[in-house]
Each structure stands twice: as C-alpha cells, then as structure tokens.
Amino acid sequence: MVAGDTLGEIATRYGVSVEALVAANGLLDPNQLEVGQVLVIPSAALPDQADDPGLTAADTTVVRARPGDTLAAIAARYGQPLETLTSLNALGDSARLFPGQPLLLPRAAATAGALRFGAVQAVQVPDLLRQGRTGRVVVQTKRPLELRGLWNDLPIHFTPLPDDPLRQWAYLPVPALIAPSSYWFTLSYTAANGLALHQTWPVAVGEGGYLSEILALPPDRGALLDPALIQAELEKVVAAWSPVTPQLLWTHPFSRPVGLEYETTSPFGTRRSYDGGPISDYHAGQDFGAPEGVPIVSPGDGVVVLAEPLTVRGNAVIVDYGLGVYAGFWHLSEIDVTPGQTVKTGDRLGLVGNTGLSTGAHLHWELRIYGVAVDPMQFVEEPLAYVP
Ligand SMILES: [Zn+2]
Known part of the structure; x- marks a missing residue:
C-alpha cells in the first residue's frame, strides 16, 4: 500500500474484484488499510505464471519499488533471479519503475528478503x-x-x-x-x-496503559520550579548520560535498588500535572516509598558519572551501565560514591532522603537509554542484558 491507495484502486489495477482482495487478505475492515501494508493479489490478477507453475497466488506478495529502483536491484535485494521478477510481473528487465510501483514477488522471498540485505x-x-x-x-x-x-x-x-x-x-x-x-x-x-x-x-x-495523577507541592518547594533552574539542571544531567559506552557493563537482570519491603509509591510513566496544571509531563522514573536513611544499592555493575546535590533532583547519583544505559537515583539524604568510581551490583550508592523537589522520603529511580526515559522495572523483571 502507498498513501492514498484504496482497495478499489488496487482491484482495478490488478483486474480483480474488491471482494476477492478482501477474501484473499482476510481483511476484517476493508476501509482500514495502512500505508506499507502488504496485500496478496488473488491468482486471477497474476500477470504470468506459465513459467513458474508451482507458484500460486497465496505464494505471492506485493512489494513497492523505491525511488531509483530497477528490477535488477529489487531482485538482488530479495535474493531472487531477475527472471523470476520479469516473469511474475510481465516486465522487461530494463523496464522503468516508478517509486511505489507494486511488483509481485514470491512470498517466501519477501519475508526473508525484508529481513536480510547484503552482508x-x-x-x-x-x-x-x-x-x-x-x-x-x-x-x-x-x-x-x-x-x-x-x-x-x-x-x-x-x-x-x-x-x-x-x-x-x-x-x-x-x-x-x-x-x-x-x-x-x-x-x-x-x-x-x-x-x-x-x-x-x-x-x-x-499504549503503555499509564494512569494520570495530580501532584500538590508545598509552597516553598513549588518555588523551585523556576524554568531557568530546571533547564540548567536538565542540561547537566543530560550531559552526564549522553556519552555511549560501547559495551554493556552488567550481565544479569537488574536487582532492586532498595529492599523488596519498600513498595512502589508511583510507577514509571504516570501522566502528571503539578498543582492541577495541564498534563504535559509524566513520571520519568519509579518511586519506592522508603524512610530516610534506607541504603540504596546499585542494581548492576557500572561506573558513577555524577554524584552531587542538585536543586530539583536533590542529592543525585547517575551511574553508567554501558551501551547508552544510565540510571539516576534522586532525592538522597547522603551520597556515598564519587564520579569515576566503579560500582558492582549491590554496592551502596547512598541513602534514601527527601532532598530537592520531593514531597516525602522516597527513592526516585530513573533509567535512560540514549536519553530516553524507560521503565526501569522492566530491567528487573526481564533479562534485557542477555540475548539468547
Ligand atoms: Zn519519582
């Protein structure tokens, strides 16, 4: 499918009925086609199968020519002999193709070819x-x-x-x-x-299935939400988690940064507004409710890249876990590591606190990959450092 295609147009192009297209593709709603969707064209529409009697309509699929494509380039891309394409599409091998032009291809080649190219x-x-x-x-x-x-x-x-x-x-x-x-x-x-x-x-x-919440801030803490301050601090933490260490530094699923007895008070992803303002923000980390002074440990092996008091995030630690993965630990009452320090799983990073923009003692644990905040608990629940 290319933008603007309708089933009617496709049916006309291949000389088949819309009903045949719907049946051949098992379409539940013919009005809901997506750009890039691959459609099977029923056998009546196949231009020439005489050279390849073993190929039925169900074995064939449609791919789209890209700008500058030739039949030879498409044949190479999908690991097919050029004759297969010229025969299936009733085209000469020097035929001019237009971008988006539909071309028939053996289905097996399209599936495999879409997932491999060159080396x-x-x-x-x-x-x-x-x-x-x-x-x-x-x-x-x-x-x-x-x-x-x-x-x-x-x-x-x-x-x-x-x-x-x-x-x-x-x-x-x-x-x-x-x-x-x-x-x-x-x-x-x-x-x-x-x-x-x-x-x-x-x-x-x-959809991630996230909820929404409204946070009420004490007046003195609310004053911390000065946009210039937020921006300056953000630039500092972004600079800390931007370099990509080429390899992963840990191998097992992450352990929890605080004990199991400290429950989640606010999960990752919750859509947020402060003091009833518009929801333009979300919770970029996972909050564990824990009293001040509870030890926070490193969930994996890594290297500390930031350990200092910040205005919004409070006493903060950022650890590099490699391959662009960083974790931030905010609102600490005490910091026990220094930048450049190597940490192992279970090593103490600091203590739970209520510093910075925080409404009570808790640990905010944040995971960033290439700067994108993702759910850190997925790294506890799944072996994301392991590739089978
Ligand atoms: Zn939080």
Whole structure:
C-alpha cells in the first residue's frame, strides 16, 4: 500500500474484484488499510505464471519499488533471479519503475528478503513495542560489520555478543509520551565497495496503559520550579548520560535498588500535572516509598558519572551501565560514591532522603537509554542484558 491507495484502486489495477482482495487478505475492515501494508493479489490478477507453475497466488506478495529502483536491484535485494521478477510481473528487465510501483514477488522471498540485505543475513525486529518500554533488535551478519541504526530518528548503538562477533544487538527505547503508531527502524552499513546500504522496517508502538495523577507541592518547594533552574539542571544531567559506552557493563537482570519491603509509591510513566496544571509531563522514573536513611544499592555493575546535590533532583547519583544505559537515583539524604568510581551490583550508592523537589522520603529511580526515559522495572523483571 502507498498513501492514498484504496482497495478499489488496487482491484482495478490488478483486474480483480474488491471482494476477492478482501477474501484473499482476510481483511476484517476493508476501509482500514495502512500505508506499507502488504496485500496478496488473488491468482486471477497474476500477470504470468506459465513459467513458474508451482507458484500460486497465496505464494505471492506485493512489494513497492523505491525511488531509483530497477528490477535488477529489487531482485538482488530479495535474493531472487531477475527472471523470476520479469516473469511474475510481465516486465522487461530494463523496464522503468516508478517509486511505489507494486511488483509481485514470491512470498517466501519477501519475508526473508525484508529481513536480510547484503552482508546482513537476518534481522530480528520486534513486531510491537509499548510506550515507555525497551525492545531489542538482533542482527546476524556474514562478516564483521559496523552497523548503524536509527530508531524513530534516534541513533542507536550495536554491540556484538561476547561469544559471537557476527551477532550484534541494540536497544530500542520507546518514549513514554510517543503516540501509538508505527515508527521506523533503519539499519545501515557501508559495503566493501563504499556503498551505503540500508533497510527500513516499521515497528508498531502500542499504549503503555499509564494512569494520570495530580501532584500538590508545598509552597516553598513549588518555588523551585523556576524554568531557568530546571533547564540548567536538565542540561547537566543530560550531559552526564549522553556519552555511549560501547559495551554493556552488567550481565544479569537488574536487582532492586532498595529492599523488596519498600513498595512502589508511583510507577514509571504516570501522566502528571503539578498543582492541577495541564498534563504535559509524566513520571520519568519509579518511586519506592522508603524512610530516610534506607541504603540504596546499585542494581548492576557500572561506573558513577555524577554524584552531587542538585536543586530539583536533590542529592543525585547517575551511574553508567554501558551501551547508552544510565540510571539516576534522586532525592538522597547522603551520597556515598564519587564520579569515576566503579560500582558492582549491590554496592551502596547512598541513602534514601527527601532532598530537592520531593514531597516525602522516597527513592526516585530513573533509567535512560540514549536519553530516553524507560521503565526501569522492566530491567528487573526481564533479562534485557542477555540475548539468547
Ligand atoms: Zn519519582
């Protein structure tokens, strides 16, 4: 499907009925087609199957020509002989293609071809991600490649598996306030001949199921919400969590930064307003209710990059866990680490407090990947440092 396509137009183009298209594709609602959706064209529409009697309509799918595409380029992209494409589409091998032009392709090739190109042999992209959650992409290559990734316009970083340099993976962090829709993941690398190759996949993002709350601030703390102060402090923490350490520094699921007896008082992702103002913000971390003085420990192995008193976040510690993953620990009553210090899982970072913009003693634990705040509890509940 390209923008503006309707089933009626597609049916006309291939000389089949709309009903046949609906039936062949199992469409529940023919009025709800998405751009990029792949449709099966029923057999009546196949231009020429004489050369390949084994191929039925159900084995065929439609792909779209990209700007500048040739049949030869598409054949190469999907690992098909050029004759298969010329025969299936009743086109000469030098036929001019227009961007978006539908072309028939053996379904098996489209499925496999969409997930490999050039020296990239397989790409595992998640079908569906949730707001505020973290997914992963795993890429198998024929030879060591310097892979580049772009997820929703954000550069992401690949790292090879420790025991297999031909398998690389990267995190796909999903912003919590991003609208549920389809977003693009692009994988690229520079081929031996200097050509930049790339392939793009849509990844659906669904609702995270977050609630809303209104926070009332004591008058003296409310005065801290000076935009200039917030901005200056934000720039400082963003600078702290922006560098990407090329490899992961921990291997197990995260442990909790405070004991199990300290319950969640405010989960990640809750939509927020202060003193009844508009909901333009969300809770970027996970709050544990704990009295002042309870020890806070590092959930994994990492390196401390910031440890100092801040106005809004109070006494703050930021730890680098590698591959763009950082955790912040806010509102501490005491800081027990210094920047540059290596910490192991369970090492004490400081004590729970009520410093900064806080309405009572608690630990605010925040996880950032490439600066995107994601649910830290997912890293406790799932082995996100491990790729099977
Ligand atoms: Zn919090």
